[in-house]
Amino acid sequence: MKKIFIAILMLPALAFSQVGGITTGSGTSYNTIFNPNTEIDKSEEFKELAPKMYITTSYLAANVDDIVETFFLRYNMYRDEMEFSKNDQLLYLKKINDRTIVFQNLNTKYKLFELNNDLKYFIVHNEGKNQLLSRQTVTYQEEKPPVNSYVAGKKADFIRNDDIFYIKFDNNSIIEVPSNKRKFYAIFDGKESEIKNYMKSNRLNNKDLEDLKKIVTYFNSL
Template sequence: MKKYISLFVLLLISSAGLYAQSIYDIRNAIDFFESNKMQRGDFRKTLSESEIEGSPYYIDEFTKGTIFTSQKIQYNDVPLRYNIYNDEMEFQTPDEQILAIAAPEIVEKAVVGEDTFSNIPYELGNKVKRAYFILLTEGKLSLYARPQVMYQKPKEAAAYKEPEPAKFIKRPDMYYLRLNQQAAVKIESKKDLQNFFTDHQKQIEDFIKENKIKPGKEDNMMELVEYYNSL
């Protein structure tokens, strides 16, 4: 049975008296992260980016969200924001400390506003790693987006050029496909699509050609995934 965490202490008892569901204070969520700090040593304060132009965050402001852990525990109403550059989900404590958990395997997913950040395995070269991805559509075949931020070092003054401060520069999202529970695969080209699909190949190839599917366009990728899941 899942535990539900929120800002209010409330006991809900059905009129039939079938069950009771406890809802704890947000401090329990902080205790959870503190316990992981003690066990793993992965917990740290985030660094200040005040001297860098741009932003490393998906959305700068904290938004109340829900964390689902790999232990099937749910923490509600936690102020969250996603640091793209560090690939970390940050949260704000009641005394306004900004903290981040650097062991994403602890978190199964985080729902922040209308976005679901899933912590899933993905292929990186010959290795499999884990990271946060934004879930776009879910099924036998699922589509994910991975936001991108590039860090540009400061540039010193040169002939006819003014000095430039360090910057965070947003880049276009990368798209990943995940079949069942396998590691997600980055799709950058039509060749990537051809190599990804090992079944329904002729139908998929025809669909891509007829609908002029482009891997870098979210709406095109959504169409392709929905078509595959209908087969």
Template sequence: MKIKTLLAVSTVFVSSFAIAQQTYVNKNGSMDYMYSKKAPSQPAQGTQYYIEKFTPAKIDDSKEVALVRYNAYNDEMELKINDEIMVLEPKDDMDIKLVNNAAEYKFVKYKKEEGDAAQGYLVVISNNPNVTIYKQERIYLQPEQHPSVGYQKYKAPKYKELSPIYYIQLNNGPIVYMSDRRKDVYKLIPGKEKEIKRFIKDNRINVSDDEELKELGNYLSTLL
């Protein structure tokens, strides 16, 4: 009975494998090459948004409330107008505040870690007279993966969140990359390394946490 069961399972496995992978044999009976059928592509899984729903917001100084959502994959602000989805035309320093205080987005120029200039939407984390800390929300598309051999499975493309990147602006200067390494944060304000280090250690500040970065921004503002 066990032998029959084993033979049956083996037959199913071989049959399944044969469907996925075929062998071409020429007239002389010798094998020339093997091939497998390519799986059809599927729509991407996941989402391009941190907040999927459209949220009421005010744009710049407008008194009107608009329905918006941020597309983190395309770095675009979408509007919902009469059940149609539009893309907001950005302009320098455009400010978009969600009315429930969930987030505030600004369209600004900034410098990446490598020093390259860029422009896009950043989330305001801490806003003080002398110090503003921003966060860049990021989503990327993981490519689809086709099996290289018959027994592997096809994997559809998928949107995935990346760790956020932080930026800082001091005294209305340029917005520059802000490292999340503590030893780099200590040096944000030249000559104030000891004070910053003491504050971070005494208050156990996590420099990758939005709420705690608000505290850090408030403190840095007092040093300028």
């Protein structure tokens, strides 16, 4: 299984032809929106493992930026890519800073922001000048053979990680939410005491999604 998976990651992007000439219903060329992806391994072993790379294995209706047409996408957490299938080609949505993807039925908004000099997909949890974001990720766990007859081995697998929360401040800096409360107060430069008092009076936890939404919304009101 390990060899199969590595082969998938190392395949050159030659298996698919270019997507030029295909147009959306609104007349937009697909090659301005998507990049061709490498060929997907269709072995039974990979089929069993692959679904764990995705939030949902189905392609769901989504809006991209201000493009009129609805696209059917799915988010690949492992590769951090939005996937699209067209004419038996698997395509990746091109990454552009501030690009917005809204999944209609999930009522979930993703945006592309730069983190550590690389564009990453974040879920946006609130509107306003300062935004609460989160990242969804999985880690690939390689196959582990049995140590001996008493210790069983482990199959290769994708392990879902806890979501990581960030705050995007109005100066465009993106800071990971600290778990330590003292460090958490400190990221609200100049408003530490207000945030501390608000959290204490409302019994809010900086590790809880709903509480973090309230904190960032309050911060936006200051």
